[in-house]
Amino acid sequence: MGDESADAATHQIGEVAELVGLSLRTIRHYEEVGLVPPSARSAGGFRLYTDADIERLRLVKHMKPLDFALDEMRDLLRIRDLLGSADIEDREALVERLGMYAAVAEERCVQLRERLANAEAFAVLLRGEAATRGRS
Amino acid sequence: MGDESADAATHQIGEVAELVGLSLRTIRHYEEVGLVPPSARSAGGFRLYTDADIERLRLVKHMKPLDFALDEMRDLLRIRDLLGSADIEDREALVERLGMYAAVAEERCVQLRERLANAEAFAVLLRGEAATRGRS
DNA sequence: GCTACGTTTACGCCGCGTCACGGTGG
DNA sequence: ACCACCGTGACGCGGCGTAAACGTAG
Numbered sequence: 001m002g003d004e005s006a007d008a009a010t011h012q013i014g015e016v017a018e019l020v021g022l023s024l025r026t027i028r029h030y031e032e033v034g035l036v037p038p039s040a041r042s043a044g045g046f047r048l049y050t051d052a053d054i055e056r057l058r059l060v061k062h063m064k065p066l067d068f069a070l071d072e073m074r075d076l077l078r079i080r081d082l083l084g085s086a087d088i089e090d091r092e093a094l095v096e097r098l099g100m101y102a103a104v105a106e107e108r109c110v111q112l113r114e115r116l117a118n119a120e121a122f123a124v125l126l127r128g129e130a131a132t133r134g135r136s
Numbered sequence: 137m138g139d140e141s142a143d144a145a146t147h148q149i150g151e152v153a154e155l156v157g158l159s160l161r162t163i164r165h166y167e168e169v170g171l172v173p174p175s176a177r178s179a180g181g182f183r184l185y186t187d188a189d190i191e192r193l194r195l196v197k198h199m200k201p202l203d204f205a206l207d208e209m210r211d212l213l214r215i216r217d218l219l220g221s222a223d224i225e226d227r228e229a230l231v232e233r234l235g236m237y238a239a240v241a242e243e244r245c246v247q248l249r250e251r252l253a254n255a256e257a258f259a260v261l262l263r264g265e266a267a268t269r270g271r272s
Numbered sequence: 273g274c275t276a277c278g279t280t281t282a283c284g285c286c287g288c289g290t291c292a293c294g295g296t297g298g
Numbered sequence: 299a300c301c302a303c304c305g306t307g308a309c310g311c312g313g314c315g316t317a318a319a320c321g322t323a324g
Contacts, residue, residue, distance in 0.1 A: 014303065024304090029288060044296045046304055062258050065251040070287075080265070099266040105259040112252045115201040119248055122198050123241040129216070130235040148323095150277065160278090165314060180322045182278055206313075 010048035020057045035074045036060060066108045076101050146184035156193045171210045172196060202244045212237050
């Protein structure tokens with residue numbers, strides 16, 4: 001096999017930023033607030049991200065349109081992690097919390113739809129004025 | 137007629153806030169940045185808003201979903217004002233600027249739609265996990 | 273003179289962008 | 299020794315929320 005093991009492939013922040021489409025600052029910030037900490041650091045202090053870390057970042061990026069706060073996302077990701085890792089006692093409780101987040105997400109979607117409707121109405125209005133006022 | 141004139145009916149900030157659905161702080165902030173200054177002040181310093189002012193606030197509130205910055209809105213409102221007040225020389229130029237804002241608005245709508253799609257996908261995913269993990 | 277409403281001033285928050293200055297890695 | 303990449307502060311910003319301390323209207 002490789003030089004040590006196959007899954008140890010890590011990436012440093014610049015590469016990750018390009019892959020995921022987030023700025024370096026943002027990725028660092030996500031560590032600051034404990035949202036997506038890198039799995040390791042190099043001897044010299046470079047952040048080293050595993051593929052799993054990258055997936056996490058992608059997840060976060062997909063959550064952003066829902067306007068979740070960073071600590072909400074942190075919480076949500078923690079729940080997913082817990083549910084993933086073996087069987088726990090509080091499975092029920094965790095699943096319920098996950099359901100609550102799902103509900104919030106759906107609520108946000110509704111809000112987004114309202115917002116979009118509002119926005120489109122306004123865009124039409126503006127376009128109309130731009131045309132009318134030109135000929136009035 | 138009334139006690140002085142019919143169109144002088146003014147409202148103080150609390151009433152306005154309730155009518156329009158914005159917080160006092162927000163309305164004051166809109167004055168701070170020159171977006172919607174009250175047409176008058178009482179002797180003691182109370183902000184007095186005319187119906188026209190209130191309309192302006194409503195307009196701003198409808199623009200918010202488009203994520204315009206406050207100074208962009210200020211600019212946009214100024215253009216509308218200028219176009220409304222009699223005939224000016226630069227009518228052409230102003231109308232063009234208005235058109236640019238319309239274009240930006242339409243662009244924002246597109247972004248909002250993308251965002252909504254993303255959000256809905258994620259909401260479905262979340263709901264799915266909340267169900268699956270419960271039975272896995 | 274009571275009460276509801278208003279005023280200004282100022283600091284806090286979130287999610288980063290943007291320096292500045294110095295260390296790492298290949 | 300070079301040079302691209304990375305590190306840690308630290309400050310700034312937009313759009314308000316929020317609290318403090320005090321004035322106005324009726």
